[in-house]
Amino acid sequence: MSTDLHAYMQGLGQQARAASRLMARAETAQKNAALLAIAEAIESRRSELVAANQADLDAARAAGLDSALLDRLALSDKAIATMIEGLQQIAALADPIGEITELKYRPTGIQVGKMRVPLGVIGIIYEARPNVTIDAAALCLKSGNATILRGGSEAIRANQVLARCIRDGLEQAGLPAEAVQVVDTTDRAAVGLLITMPEYVDVIVPRGGKGLIERISRDARVPVIKHLDGICHVYIDNDADVDMAIRVADNAKTQRYAPCNTMETLLVHQDIAATVLPQLADIYRRKEVELRGCPATQALLPGIKAATEEDWVTEYLAPILSIRIVADLDAAIEHINHYGSHHTDSIITEHYSKARRFLREVDSSSVMINASTRFADGFEYGLGAEIGISTDKLHARGPVGLDGLTSQKYVVFGNGEIRQ
Amino acid sequence: MSTDLHAYMQGLGQQARAASRLMARAETAQKNAALLAIAEAIESRRSELVAANQADLDAARAAGLDSALLDRLALSDKAIATMIEGLQQIAALADPIGEITELKYRPTGIQVGKMRVPLGVIGIIYEARPNVTIDAAALCLKSGNATILRGGSEAIRANQVLARCIRDGLEQAGLPAEAVQVVDTTDRAAVGLLITMPEYVDVIVPRGGKGLIERISRDARVPVIKHLDGICHVYIDNDADVDMAIRVADNAKTQRYAPCNTMETLLVHQDIAATVLPQLADIYRRKEVELRGCPATQALLPGIKAATEEDWVTEYLAPILSIRIVADLDAAIEHINHYGSHHTDSIITEHYSKARRFLREVDSSSVMINASTRFADGFEYGLGAEIGISTDKLHARGPVGLDGLTSQKYVVFGNGEIRQ
Known part of the structure; x- marks a missing residue:
């Protein structure tokens, strides 16, 4: 592995960590504005996106990839409309961050509850479908996380256009452009680095075939929210x-x-x-x-x-x-x-x-x-959207929506109480 | 590492996995009866327990262990009373298992909610204090989990007596004796085996110094609920x-x-x-x-x-x-x-x-x-008891009580609905 790639991934990690602090305290209106601005950017870069996707498809065909994969790779008008609609839907969902629940008085006088907070930096590794770039970015953004996206090498051209749309939207809303970063190399070693940077990445969500997920779960040095088979x-x-x-x-x-x-x-x-x-x-x-x-x-x-x-x-x-x-x-x-x-x-x-x-x-x-x-999916269960279905028991289980990308911290409201 | 030890730990794992299935569907009254029966067993084996603890203390002194460690190892009358009281308190807590929350109708007609379920098998690794044997066993039992306990080698004699008390209590309540197993070897390799059996152990909770916790987190092949520093x-x-x-x-x-x-x-x-x-x-x-x-x-x-x-x-x-x-x-x-x-x-x-x-x-x-x-602790926050304080963000964060030893699955109540 080249030292250049190592430095590049470390750089992404550092920027994501810094952006995650700003995202954690971003206002709801700002996050929603960014989501809608990304939708508009996709609309205005539509011809650029279609051309990039066509180039991806041509390259994939030339490389002899099978028709199922070509299907997943193709961004039809309907697929683009669905991405835009998805952004609008996620903008319309309630903001999970800052929600305080179960706030109860204790006999000592303190009042104890739980506040929902972002996880921090989420790394997402996926295969062909370029629409995952938008879905995943939108869910992470709304839940106040920074994210590093690593899409399939077949979709790199379309993903880079989508990355520009996301960047435009974030900047327009006054949020850090580094809140969503798309890895812009097809070097496979980038995945190995992304899953072994616990100082910069808090959790990994792999989306793809069983082989990919098993390999990532085995090698990751950070927690993995994973979805294996559905039997x-x-x-x-x-x-x-x-x-x-x-x-x-x-x-x-x-x-x-x-x-x-x-x-x-x-x-x-x-x-x-x-x-x-x-x-x-x-x-x-x-x-x-x-x-x-x-x-x-x-x-x-x-x-x-x-x-x-x-x-x-x-x-x-x-x-x-x-x-x-x-x-x-x-x-x-x-x-x-x-x-x-x-x-x-x-x-x-x-x-x-x-x-x-x-x-x-x-x-x-x-x-x-x-x-x-x-x-059994996030839309049918009323989560509004899902980043996957977890077959793990710890943290998130079943369809993972916005809440699955968050944690809860305890909050204590006191009046100067001391422990006896 | 001996093949005997390997076979022994695998055997513990298999028995724990089998017991966990029975524990998951144990009735609340049975679990509470077991907790109270363990308390009675400690009372009736009190002299045996004190003698075993004395033998542990003598051996520790002979080995030149420091006075802070001897302090933690000693089971005073007050420490025994606290163990018994702890069992009674955990018996009095509400049963978290089976609780269904957030049950809502969806537009399709299905009703979706979440049911609290045990994690399965919990491995707990701890140092000197023998009272942790009882605290940890009680929390895992109440939350419907099976557990494998690996205490410090200094406390092995007292822990073995406590293991017999737990076994007595479980059997008296008609629950599987293998629901709580105490590793009965001081071989350090047992820890390495316990944390690398994902087929039998679902989560590891290490309790002890930072060195122990860092080592376990690094080497474990199952999720770890960990507590590092409190700065x-x-x-x-x-x-x-x-x-x-x-x-x-x-x-x-x-x-x-x-x-x-x-x-x-x-x-x-x-x-x-x-x-x-x-x-x-x-x-x-x-x-x-x-x-x-x-x-x-x-x-x-x-x-x-x-x-x-x-x-x-x-x-x-x-x-x-x-x-x-x-x-x-x-x-x-x-x-x-x-x-x-x-x-x-x-x-x-x-x-x-x-x-x-x-x-x-x-x-x-x-x-x-x-x-x-x-x-900031489980008792003060009203959790009733705690197995530790998690400084992780995933799964459990802050004081970990009964809920932290559980997961939630989705439940769907239908009337023959099909997806359109």
């Missing part, structure tokens, strides 16, 4: 409403195949399997979803492939579904906690006590009763 | 009530010298220094507190030592105080954020806007207005 389950209990079970199991798998909150394994109570599985299999076949089943499922649905141990731990992100018939609620919970990824799991039942047990005992970041797993 | 400040503003300023600055330094929330540096606005410092100096001299000052302080208080850069970053834990006269609020905040340890800092002022700025801009886990820094 989500729907469990149809024998006390389920059959129509509801079919509606939800259909939606959880087929509404979209690629999201992390899509169902990958369907669990069915043995007493209701013969009722629901043939109907569901018809729906899935019509939608060209490949089914793989346990032996009992194969007996009910002749001709489907056998599900292997590997299937229970696979996030297909594709029109494939594994199905297992289980003896009872305990077996369902055991399967989910053992094979699942602690992301999102749903039970379909009308049985009060079983619903309560599922809710409490399934160890996942989102646990649902009678709802599609597809609801 | 706490009181800033006397020029708009302070003079009597209050003197009362608080006296108490913050002299009420006890060893705690982490004791003031180590006093900052005084230049316009009030001549009024408050001579009076305070008289008090401190009477209490034999050594003063070290900046040049302006030395001019006001002839004969005191000069404070060096080193003094501003030193946690004395002793009757020594560094004093600096500052130009204004900005200089005070700058000093605290630069030299402090982000633990606890207090401003004494009657000025509304300056108080608000101090509260918002000081980047510490506890920020106070007109109160002694000595209030």
